[in-house]
Amino acid sequence: MSTDTLHRQSAPLDNRLKLCASFVREGTRLADVGTDHAYLPVYLARRGRILSAVACDVRQGPLNNAKTNIIRFGVENVVSTLLSDGLDKVDPDDALDIVMAGMGGELIAEIIGRTQWLYDNSRRLILQPMTRAGTLRSFLCAGGFSIEQERACISGGKCYSVMLCSYDGIIRECSSRFEYIGMLDEDSSPEAAAYIDMVKGKLRRKINGLRQSGKDGEAEYYQGIYETLGSKV
Numbered sequence: 374m375s376t377d378t379l380h381r382q383s384a385p386l387d388n389r390l391k392l393c394a395s396f397v398r399e400g401t402r403l404a405d406v407g408t409d410h411a412y413l414p415v416y417l418a419r420r421g422r423i424l425s426a427v428a429c430d431v432r433q434g435p436l437n438n439a440k441t442n443i444i445r446f447g448v449e450n451v452v453s454t455l456l457s458d459g460l461d462k463v464d465p466d467d468a469l470d471i472v473m474a475g476m477g478g479e480l481i482a483e484i485i486g487r488t489q490w491l492y493d494n495s496r497r498l499i500l501q502p503m504t505r506a507g508t509l510r511s512f513l514c515a516g517g518f519s520i521e522q523e524r525a526c527i528s529g530g531k532c533y534s535v536m537l538c539s540y541d542g543i544i545r546e547c548s549s550r551f552e553y554i555g556m557l558d559e560d561s562s563p564e565a566a567a568y569i570d571m572v573k574g575k576l577r578r579k580i581n582g583l584r585q586s587g588k589d590g591e592a593e594y595y596q597g598i599y600e601t602l603g604s605k606v
């Protein structure tokens with residue numbers, strides 16, 4: 374069987390997980406937190422791009438899905454599963470690159486906050502919050518993490534942001550603009566423009582709702598933020 378055919382036979386990966394995968398270092402030891410079907414580690418293992426992966430989930434059901442895919446695609450020698458709340462049960466030596474995708478931004482921040490060994494410049498965090506991306510960006514700035522790159526993608530008609538981060542101990546001020554759109558104003562792609570557009574649309578609806586309920590002071594506050602979000606859209 375050709376290498377190409379083998380690659381095609383790996384688990385399906387949407388644009389969102391493909392973007393996460395693009396940030397994973399070649400030959401790394403990966404931890405995929407909240408793995409569910411383990412699509413991401415299986416994809417990377419099938420392509421020979423990682424040394425090992427631990428596919429973690431807090432629930433046994435998703436881990437059973439993960440195990441099925443790991444066996445189905447024949448990567449048991451590279452990908453193992455682990456029942457773990459966040460990184461609590463993960464051996465730090467098995468997690469040089471850490472992906473946390475498809476979970477809420479608050480939960481991702483909480484998991485990072487309680488995992489002391491992530492406060493180490495050699496580790497790479499690849500974060501894709503489903504909600505509360507702003508809360509996560511603020512947490513990273515206040516916690517001494519640098520968002521080195523951020524890119525957006527569109528998957529299933531929705532926009533997502535993926536952040537590549539590492540700890541450098543520098544506490545950064547998080548402006549409202551950074552909280553809402555992060556590094557995406559440095560990205561000239563149509564996906565980044567669509568993400569900023571989505572954020573502005575949500576803010577606009579919030580402002581309108583506040584005005585309708587007579588909360589003009591709060592509406593003004595968010596209007597100020599809206600206006601900082603720039604000229605890209």
Ligand SMILES: C[S@@+](CC[C@H](N)C(=O)[O-])C[C@H]1O[C@@H](n2cnc3c(N)ncnc32)[C@H](O)[C@@H]1O
Nearest residue numbers: 406407408409430431432435457458459474475
């Ligand atoms: C929506 S799925 C995301 C799956 C995959 N990472 C993706 O992005 O497509 C979220 C997964 O996170 C798991 N999860 C939720 N809280 C968790 C925690 N504290 N620690 C580990 N996994 C968690 C859930 O059980 C679920 O399987």
